Amino acid sequence: MKVGDLVRFSDGYTLENSLARYRTKGVIISFDEDDDPIVFWFDPSFFGQPEANFRRHIEMLSEC
Numbered sequence: 001m002k003v004g005d006l007v008r009f010s011d012g013y014t015l016e017n018s019l020a021r022y023r024t025k026g027v028i029i030s031f032d033e034d035d036d037p038i039v040f041w042f043d044p045s046f047f048g049q050p051e052a053n054f055r056r057h058i059e060m061l062s063e064c
Contacts, residue, residue, distance in 0.1 A: 001037060001055070003028050004064030009039075011057045025061070 001007075009023035026039040032052045039058065040050045 001028065001058065001060060002064060003030060005060055006062040006064075007037070007039060007058045007060055009053065009057055010059040028058075 005028045007026055007028060009026075023039075023041050023043055025043070026041040028037045029040045029050055030038045032038055036052055036055050037058055038050050038052050
């Protein structure tokens, strides 16, 4: 996982009960002090708000 990778959120829950339905595409823009990715989400609900996410909740769609 590195800056520029295209990712999606995946927490293991069904889409109806998960934030994954809102976070289908994002780009890693940096990493926090725990080395967890900070993702810029493209979904309108989160657009423009970079967000730190646990590494285990991020699934890579495409490498940079």
